[in-house]
Amino acid sequence: MEQTEINEIIDVGAVFTKKHIKPKWFIWQKRKYPVKETTYTWDEDVGSARIIHFSVTDGSTLFEISLNKKTLAWTLEKTATD
Amino acid sequence: MNAFFASVEQAANPALRGKPIVVCGQGRTVVTTASYEARKLGVKTAMNLYEARRACPEVILVYGDTNKYVAASHQIHKILLEYTDLVEVFSIDECFVDVSRLCKKEGDAKRIALEIKTKIKEKLGLLCSVGIGPNKVVAKIACKMQKPDGLVEITEENISKVFENLDLDKLQGVGVGSKISQKLNSLGIKTAGDLGRAPLELLMHHFGIIGRYLKNVGLGEDNSPVKKYFEYEQAKSIGHSRTLDINTWDIAVIKAYIMMLSEKVGARLRASKMEGSTVNFFVRYGDFTHFSVQHNLKTPIKNSCDIYSQALKLFGNCLPLKKAVRMLGVSISGLCKESTQGHLFAEFGKKDKAERVFDGINKEYGPFTIKPGSVMIAEKFGIDEGCGMVAKSRRKFPQAE
Numbered sequence: 001m002e003q004t005e006i007n008e009i010i011d012v013g014a015v016f017t018k019k020h021i022k023p024k025w026f027i028w029q030k031r032k033y034p035v036k037e038t039t040y041t042w043d044e045d046v047g048s049a050r051i052i053h054f055s056v057t058d059g060s061t062l063f064e065i066s067l068n069k070k071t072l073a074w075t076l077e078k079t080a081t082d
Numbered sequence: 083m084n085a086f087f088a089s090v091e092q093a094a095n096p097a098l099r100g101k102p103i104v105v106c107g108q109g110r111t112v113v114t115t116a117s118y119e120a121r122k123l124g125v126k127t128a129m130n131l132y133e134a135r136r137a138c139p140e141v142i143l144v145y146g147d148t149n150k151y152v153a154a155s156h157q158i159h160k161i162l163l164e165y166t167d168l169v170e171v172f173s174i175d176e177c178f179v180d181v182s183r184l185c186k187k188e189g190d191a192k193r194i195a196l197e198i199k200t201k202i203k204e205k206l207g208l209l210c211s212v213g214i215g216p217n218k219v220v221a222k223i224a225c226k227m228q229k230p231d232g233l234v235e236i237t238e239e240n241i242s243k244v245f246e247n248l249d250l251d252k253l254q255g256v257g258v259g260s261k262i263s264q265k266l267n268s269l270g271i272k273t274a275g276d277l278g279r280a281p282l283e284l285l286m287h288h289f290g291i292i293g294r295y296l297k298n299v300g301l302g303e304d305n306s307p308v309k310k311y312f313e314y315e316q317a318k319s320i321g322h323s324r325t326l327d328i329n330t331w332d333i334a335v336i337k338a339y340i341m342m343l344s345e346k347v348g349a350r351l352r353a354s355k356m357e358g359s360t361v362n363f364f365v366r367y368g369d370f371t372h373f374s375v376q377h378n379l380k381t382p383i384k385n386s387c388d389i390y391s392q393a394l395k396l397f398g399n400c401l402p403l404k405k406a407v408r409m410l411g412v413s414i415s416g417l418c419k420e421s422t423q424g425h426l427f428a429e430f431g432k433k434d435k436a437e438r439v440f441d442g443i444n445k446e447y448g449p450f451t452i453k454p455g456s457v458m459i460a461e462k463f464g465i466d467e468g469c470g471m472v473a474k475s476r477r478k479f480p481q482a483e
Contacts, residue, residue: 003145037096039093039094039095039096040090040093040094040095040150040207042149042150042152042153042154043149043153044149044152044153046447046448047444047445047446047447047448047451048445048446048447049448053149053150055094055095057096062094062095062096062097080095080097
């Protein structure tokens, strides 16, 4: 299992329901990745900002993306491949 | 919870499911948790990574993410709090829940336990073992009897029957560790039933005051209540320790680590509005021998620089270094509420003011946003902000997302 730290701001298409945030796709390095499954969600506080993390997969690669609820910026945190 | 950290990682990453994995830290580290697949192949908790790989060459290493586990733990608490507020958090992956009042209204504990297990599995994809008993000790023993995904009930009526042939190693979770077990074995006490029948005088003679506790464990007796979730227990000490990435003789690096640890301890003390009058310093050497020393102060302290200077004095006892340093720890005990009395001379209040400003910035932008320059030496060796468990004082109700 190889994890690569990316830490880049990305564009994300997401659906905000009353209870959940569901990322649907994201664009990284000019390529659009569909989110086929969100496998896990967790959050943390960094200073006064709440960061929500999502483990998502496009079917072949696992990505960790995050939403900073204070700045509303999405970040691609890391990728994991076999 | 069963193999909690590893199970969370497997739930988060479908590619890890069904595979032998271990959760570990980066750099020089040990196995924090091994998945059940890895355990079957001989990997155990606390093995170093070399031993883990030797036992199971195909084992997959996953770097732990404390935030992920804390968030999962909060979600589990949220599920338990749907039933009662009598939820006592025992560790990041263990809770006691008192459902006795609920059972009077809504039927038996087993049904409630099954419902909780199902909810945890559905919402988080995690398995857990539940032990049901008339008190915390018996429930904990029951929980250990069937893993993973277990559900064991020991009723008041069948305690003696279950305990009769229960090996002492099944009592490890309730304070009967391997050394105590060995000593009990040498006294001819082989099972929990034997422990319950052992004369109190014999146990007190060999184990001192914990002899009475051991006798109660053997009898399945425990009068301690399950505490309420929001009933915070006051911490007895606040401390941090850190294993260095490589053993070092370099005094500048050691001092930088002591500064970093003092900063972390000070920040937590001030955040919980506490101060302490005993400074404890711990060092582990490369050969795994250790030295620890503590010093009682006349006046309690909370400022990081005061903690640092006291810790540094205690470190002086280790000089000149005879062995390379592997691990350092700083803690403050003898805690009390911080004094709100101002300083007679303005000069003395400057440190407090400065640290309030630093704390404010770090609270807004994250830990170590502003820090002493010497901490940067330690940073080169890597600072893991997530190290250690989340203190009870930092626990908060999980937010719905």
